Amino acid sequence: MDAAAGMNMTLETEDSNTTLDTPTVLPYANLMYFWAANVVGPVGLAILLFGLTTNITNIVVFLKVGVKDNVSTLLLSLSISDLTFIILTLPSAFGIAYSYFFVSTRHWPFDYRFVHFLFYWPAYTVYDISAFISVSLGVMRCACVAMPLKFKLVFTKRRTVITVFALFVLAVSLRVPVLTIFRVAWRTDPATNASSAYLAVFNREAMSRINDVLSRGLVVWINYAIMVSCVGLLSFKLAQASRIRRSYTSKGHHQTEEKSNLVEDRLTPKDLQVIKSVVLICSIFILSQLPFMLYSTARLINPEFTSSSRMQNLFGFFSQLGSTCSYLNASLNIFVYYNYNTKYRTVFLSMLRFGNKK
Template structure:
């Protein structure tokens, strides 16, 4: 099927033009922001591809006897896919690349093969992070029962379900957005692009999916991570205070017979505390980096003009670019947390690069 260039092709091309006005952010400002953020995002994402490949190799080497390794491996796989899609998506909107006479329209193709899919992968990351945080909270509250409930098999089942439930619905995007061949009069050439199929049923499905998948689903995951992180931070503070009181008492139990049952039960294992600190650090970075994405989707739900084709499209694009940059940072820095806080991870990594001979599996 061949179409003349109509919507949304012209809008997608013009939305990146530096001459646009009538917004809180001028076209010239947006153009400068685009060039700056895209360059930084591509560099960080390239580093993220390398660090996540290392993370995957290390977790595979450590094995899957511990449920945390399964969850963190899934997180690394999501981050790897996210960084690859980010590199491709930002490349498609880079002026030098998008203006080239390619056999496809980069800014359109990126909607289905880059930016759109990366948002669904990001939701998978959000829910995996929520699961990791929630599991650690349960380990603190009901440690004996959690060991029976959360096994390698159940953890695998949970992360697979999360992946299917968050990334799987992306197939529904192709209900309305389809690949077509378009004729460009200016180039006298036919290239691959994207068009929108507007039928009442598909429009309704799109609106429902935007509310459920674009707003409710990621917001619930974000709130879950936030609440669990606050709980873990409180736990870490109480744990630290309890250890200090134990040290000052010369090894005697702090508080005598009136001490809270929470404290001794929570503080007998330093290994557990290290895991909590690791999970808290991962969750905290996720919260900071995911906030621009949450703000963007909330504004899209509240203000109809805040969209790619709305009156405030420049502001939308700026926040979108900031969220893409923040997400690339979040997907790239976990290796530093694992290395600094995870002894077995650090030993496995050093062994992998022949920095020492210690066996991390023992």
């Protein structure tokens, strides 16, 4: 995704004082630009502010509940990662909204490209961490289904913490090419001999291409395939458990040796609730990632589908849509936790009651 795609911006390059000029706008893209500027953009900003509140709430609740197992460790890590992503994205979102609504009167006391671009790639590096954590949740729950008796011994809290750290290192390593594109540099005004900071660009085209093939292409599709497979398997197991439960209820079975053996092999009601919550978290990720998957693949197929080509406004619309979906992905988990985590709901409601008493 390219920050502020479709906006009339130029960036100074490493090799000269030339700029990346805004190309001619295609007529059919005008409507797309209108929707991106006046609908999708403002909605995205509202979602970010909502996500800021929900993730702070999630972190406070999980800390009050206590981080005692692998699932709570991953959910807390996911909330921290989502909150960091939102914080890093907010400057760009505010900057874009300001540019849209105050184009004729805006005056930036500093290089406005700082808010639009400087935190963009760090933000989506953190978003990658959230994606990896979501994948880990799905994989661990699948392992829980495959080997319920050994699950707690294999995925301990300590190993989960190590896994989260390894995912952080992996995400940063994969994004190194684009993390080096934007840098703060200094220039001197010959007339006043005063120095000022500006955002310089280094090897943008080459580094972006590497990122397109690796992080936007191969890694994203692997994550997506794993996530879809996990959701499919877990959904099948949930449906199977539901059929077994209905079968015993309808036939009025009493506790027999056969049933006792089946119960030992089945997941507990608590496990089923956890699996339901993981399925929903993974499903939110799958749906929110779909627009990005489509336009990222289109970008690989058609090099003209970028923010610096004749298709810039069309690309800008889908880029803004994909960004908005990523904001949703980072903001909606609170509803999953509230509905499927009894301890979370109890602490959350107690915090509300305490707040009302004040």
